[in-house]
Amino acid sequence: MSQIKFYYQDAVPLEMHKVRIVQKLRLKPVEERVRAIAEAGNNTFLLKNEDVFLDMLTDSGVNAMSDQQLSAMMVADDSYAGSTTFTKLEQKIEEIFGKKYFLPTHQGRACENILARAYVKPGDVLPMNYHFTTVKAHIGLNGGTVEELYYPEALATTSDNPFKGNMDPERLRGLIAQIGAAQIPFVRMEAGTNLIGGQPFSLANLKAVYAVCQAANIPLVLDASLLADNLYFIKVREDAYRDASIRTIAREMADHSDIIYFSARKLGHARGGGICTNSQDAYMRMRELVPVYEGFLTYGGMSVREIEAIAVGLDETMDFNMINQGPSFIAYMADELQKRGVPIVTPPGGLGCHINAMEFVSHIPQQEYPAGALAAAIYIAGGLRGMERGTLSEERLPDGGEHFSNMELVRLALPRRVFTLSQIKYAVDRLSWLHENRHLIGGLKFVEEPKVLRFFLGRLAPVSDWQQKLAIQFRADFGDSL
Numbered sequence: 001m002s003q004i005k006f007y008y009q010d011a012v013p014l015e016m017h018k019v020r021i022v023q024k025l026r027l028k029p030v031e032e033r034v035r036a037i038a039e040a041g042n043n044t045f046l047l048k049n050e051d052v053f054l055d056m057l058t059d060s061g062v063n064a065m066s067d068q069q070l071s072a073m074m075v076a077d078d079s080y081a082g083s084t085t086f087t088k089l090e091q092k093i094e095e096i097f098g099k100k101y102f103l104p105t106h107q108g109r110a111c112e113n114i115l116a117r118a119y120v121k122p123g124d125v126l127p128m129n130y131h132f133t134t135v136k137a138h139i140g141l142n143g144g145t146v147e148e149l150y151y152p153e154a155l156a157t158t159s160d161n162p163f164k165g166n167m168d169p170e171r172l173r174g175l176i177a178q179i180g181a182a183q184i185p186f187v188r189m190e191a192g193t194n195l196i197g198g199q200p201f202s203l204a205n206l207k208a209v210y211a212v213c214q215a216a217n218i219p220l221v222l223d224a225s226l227l228a229d230n231l232y233f234i235k236v237r238e239d240a241y242r243d244a245s246i247r248t249i250a251r252e253m254a255d256h257s258d259i260i261y262f263s264a265r266k267l268g269h270a271r272g273g274g275i276c277t278n279s280q281d282a283y284m285r286m287r288e289l290v291p292v293y294e295g296f297l298t299y300g301g302m303s304v305r306e307i308e309a310i311a312v313g314l315d316e317t318m319d320f321n322m323i324n325q326g327p328s329f330i331a332y333m334a335d336e337l338q339k340r341g342v343p344i345v346t347p348p349g350g351l352g353c354h355i356n357a358m359e360f361v362s363h364i365p366q367q368e369y370p371a372g373a374l375a376a377a378i379y380i381a382g383g384l385r386g387m388e389r390g391t392l393s394e395e396r397l398p399d400g401g402e403h404f405s406n407m408e409l410v411r412l413a414l415p416r417r418v419f420t421l422s423q424i425k426y427a428v429d430r431l432s433w434l435h436e437n438r439h440l441i442g443g444l445k446f447v448e449e450p451k452v453l454r455f456f457l458g459r460l461a462p463v464s465d466w467q468q469k470l471a472i473q474f475r476a477d478f479g480d481s482l
């Protein structure tokens with residue numbers, strides 16, 4: 001079901017789409033890559049895209065759109081208020097999730113801003129299966145704190161647990177008993193938990209968590225930004241849903257959530273976001289914030305063309321053959337890297353392939369940002385742009401000390417339907433080479449450190465001339481190859 005069988009050779013993931021528009025790529029020589037990463041302050045967010053060969057920074061807003069989406073964009077109804085296009089999306093949301101109220105926003109974190117402003121007051125505690133950078137920032141800005149209630153397995157980098165994104169309902173029950181429901185404005189479940197490697201939760205787990213929330217009268221908020229991968233994994237990993245359609249699974253998830261929000265830069269392969277619910281109280285609480293921060297209630301900061309594309313993209317997300325490409329390419333990449341001894345997070349999740357920097361560069365201490373250093377080295381080795389997901393992505397402690405992350409990961413995102421299998425093979429080749437030469441990789445130190453979300457704009461420098469040495473080794477091994 002999840003893979004087409006091959007008769008004469010080992011099966012590889014097979015795309016159920018064809019490519020009809022292409023974009024030319026450039027691969028710069030290794031010496032120029034060393035210069036480019038220095039100019040970017042060793043922060044892959046600050047690299048110019050023209051210096052990047054395979055952009056694996058994120059899956060946000062860069063997934064390939066379908067012909068159906070592009071054609072829908074042409075018929076968008078452009079009006080400030082009462083746009084027909086908005087009604088289309090509203091109806092699609094109700095059809096798929098069964099939620100009748102929909103608030104549009106310009107992207108996922110805007111939903112988090114609205115939720116946090118409407119619900120979080122100083123001293124509140126927000127339980128979740130795992131945090132995401134932007135939600136934690138918004139909750140913090142409103143005086144709340146995040147409490148992660150995962151199982152210990154969530155942080156095991158190598159595991160065969162199919163649902164590392166599960167929340168422990170007993171820990172949730174315990175927390176509610178300890179601090180009281182009045183201090184818990186909502187419980188947040190994140191589909192395809194981004195920061196621990198795109199790991200899903202099971203539908204059985206969501207139901208168990210929802211039951212605890214219901215008993216305590218606390219709303220359950222589902223972050224559905226990475227819902228597509230979570231839907232795929234429930235279907236292929238959770239026995240009870242093997243024969244269920246993606247649409248059925250999506251509805252069952254929605255039926256066990258009071259409020260759903262999403263980044264449409266991911267879910268629906270477009271650019272935008274939104275919040276939906278059946279609770280009139282929740283809707284009224286959040287509604288007035290939309291015109292203040294986003295735009296009028298029928299566009300919320302989005303272009304109507306994007307709104308058309310989201311409506312079609314959500315529909316396509318309900319098609320197994322549209323959502324299996326990402327996770328199956330990731331599984332292939334993870335498998336090939338594992339065969340060559342490169343330490344990765346297992347089981348492979350959604351969103352991308354996650355390299356375990358704690359092990360890859362175990363000689364770099366956490367205060368020298370091993371995952372940030374590895375991300376810079378990966379760019380030098382192959383022009384691949386990944387994202388640091390480790391200590392650099394954490395905020396400092398109130399006393400100014402480092403908050404060492406549980407995991408030091410480099411995420412190599414695979415935007416949906418963007419890369420070919422030969423490009424994945426190239427990435428595997430360069431990563432394997434880098435792993436053999438990992439002793440050459442050194443640490444990083446901050447040169448310029450922003451106070452909030454420092455990983456976006458911070459600038460760092462290598463602690464030694466290790467990047468030059470890495471380039472010399474590259475030349476020795478690859479000759480005049482790019």
Ligand SMILES: *Cc1c(COP(=O)(O)O)cnc(C)c1O
Pocket residue numbers: 060107108109110132134190194223225226263264265266272273
């Ligand atoms: C990306 C993401 C967000 C934020 O969405 P943006 O559109 O980038 O603002 C929130 N939650 C999760 C799980 C995400 O992956």
